[in-house]
Amino acid sequence: MAEINDEKILIVDDAMFMRYTIKKALGAGGYYNFVEASDVLEAVEHYKNEKPDLVTMDITMPGKSGLDGLKEIMEIDSTAKIVMVSAAGQKPKVIEALKNGAKHFVVKPFKEEDIIKIVNTVLGKG
Amino acid sequence: MGLAEKFIVSIQNTVSSVIEKSVPDLKVKILDRLIVKDKELVLNSGTFIIIGLTGKVKGRIIYLLDPVSSKMLAGRMLMEKIEEHNEISLSALCELTNIISGATISCKELTEEKIEISPPTLFQGDTVSVSSIKDEVYLLPFEFENCKMLIFVAIESIME
Numbered sequence: 001m002a003e004i005n006d007e008k009i010l011i012v013d014d015a016m017f018m019r020y021t022i023k024k025a026l027g028a029g030g031y032y033n034f035v036e037a038s039d040v041l042e043a044v045e046h047y048k049n050e051k052p053d054l055v056t057m058d059i060t061m062p063g064k065s066g067l068d069g070l071k072e073i074m075e076i077d078s079t080a081k082i083v084m085v086s087a088a089g090q091k092p093k094v095i096e097a098l099k100n101g102a103k104h105f106v107v108k109p110f111k112e113e114d115i116i117k118i119v120n121t122v123l124g125k126g
Numbered sequence: 127m128g129l130a131e132k133f134i135v136s137i138q139n140t141v142s143s144v145i146e147k148s149v150p151d152l153k154v155k156i157l158d159r160l161i162v163k164d165k166e167l168v169l170n171s172g173t174f175i176i177i178g179l180t181g182k183v184k185g186r187i188i189y190l191l192d193p194v195s196s197k198m199l200a201g202r203m204l205m206e207k208i209e210e211h212n213e214i215s216l217s218a219l220c221e222l223t224n225i226i227s228g229a230t231i232s233c234k235e236l237t238e239e240k241i242e243i244s245p246p247t248l249f250q251g252d253t254v255s256v257s258s259i260k261d262e263v264y265l266l267p268f269e270f271e272n273c274k275m276l277i278f279v280a281i282e283s284i285m286e
Contacts (some may be wrong), residue, residue, distance in 0.1 A: 015224075017203070017217035062245060087225055089232020110224055111147040 005030040007053035007123055012036075012043040012069060013085065014061045018108070022056055022085070022115065029116030040064035044072050047080070054123055055082045056115075057102075059093050069096055074101040081122050083115075129284050132235050133183055134264050135161065137279060140230040141268055148222060149202045157267040171252045172196060173216070173222045178244035179231075184270045185281040187243075195273035211250070220246045 009031055011019050019036050026034075035042035035050045039061060047055065055073060059066040066084060073080050084097045084105040094105045103122045106115050142154040146160075168206040173196040191199060200215035201208040203222065208215045223246050231241040266277040 015217050015221045016214050017221045020204075020214055020217075087232075088229040089237065090228075108221075109144060 003030045003074055004032070005123075005125070006033055007031065007117075008033045008035065008050060009119070010035045010037060010043065010046055010052035010055045011063075012038075012055060012066070013058040014038050015058070018058065018085070025112040025115045026119060027056070028112050029119065031119070040066075040069035043069050044076070044096065047073050053081065053118060055080060056085050056119075057082050057120065059086045059090055059097065065082055066126060067093060067100065070097055070100055083122055098116075107109055127232070129183060129228065129239065129286075130262070130281050133230070133281070134266065134279060136233045136235055137187070137226070137230045137277065138266055139169055139259070140233060141226055141266075141275075141277065144222070144226045144229055145199075148225070149199070152270055153200055155269040157269055159267075160265040162263045172250070173211070173219060174249045174254055175220060176247045177223060177227045179241060179281075180244070181241045182239045182285045183241045184282060184283045184285075185279065187223075187227055188278040188280070189219075189226075190276040190278065191219070192274065195275060198271065198273045199275070216248055216250075220248050230278075 009026060011022050011034055013019050013022070013122055023034050031094050035052060037046050039062065043057070057066040059070050070084070073082060078101070082102045084094060084102045086094050086105050086107050088107060097105065102117045106118050138156050142156060144156050145152060151282065170192065172190055172192040179187065179189045180183045187194060196210065197208040197215070200218045203218045204215060227243045230236065231243060262281055266279065267275040268275045268277070
């Protein structure tokens with residue numbers, strides 16, 4: 001059974017199914033404390049109010065993109081831990097995100113163990 | 127191989143690989159494709175997801191699943207039985223088509239071609255007709271566990 005992890009995770013994705021999938025995957029890794037946002041506006045508000053320990057940020061969203069969201073959150077908190085969630089073929093956007101402060105990325109479709117490992121790594125859990 | 131052919135072959139290969147990665151233990155069989163031109167296609171009830179293509183290849187991709195197949199596929203993605211579609215099961219199907227389409231245009235045969243896709247638009251209904259007056263429409267059938275998915279690829283133009 002996975003160790004219980006009480007870090008708060010903000011999941012940002014316009015697709016309900018992706019938010020569900022990420023919660024389920026991280027739940028299997030012992031995480032249970034989630035906040036969700038379906039766009040950048042909501043994500044920034046939640047970041048200010050909830051102060052999550054980590055953010056997963058979809059790169060492609062209608063309106064403001066995940067890159068915009070990353071930059072806005074990094075302006076609020078330069079120590080923010082943000083993992084970008086990318087589709088195949090978005091390498092230039094992933095690189096730009098990493099240059100702008102994202103700590104890691106995961107490519108859809110991903111296995112549960114991959115995202116758990118990445119989140120654990122970014123949170124310093126090895 | 128022309129760009130239209132490259133696109134069709136890429137999408138066929140991508141469908142299997144993405145579905146098999148997204149749904150463990152689900153094997154996808156690629157069936158023979160058809161070309162339909164200058165015809166009106168009338169589609170039976172089900173779930174339809176349209177994704178626009180822009181850039182070097184202009185057109186659209188329409189994913190069609192009959193009610194049984196759509197519930198089966200969404201259920202396997204969510205790992206639960208779907209009696210009637212709800213917001214999350216439909217979101218699962220949209221996201222799947224989004225990933226397939228994105229992976230198709232990013233595969234190594236097409237990555238230099240600068241093709242972009244629109245976000246998916248989902249419809250559900252009893253009867254839908256698709257006119258293929260100008261476009262050359264490819265019909266790509268796929269089978270998985272006694273269920274079927276049809277993908278219509280309508281190419282309006284290719285910029286050479």
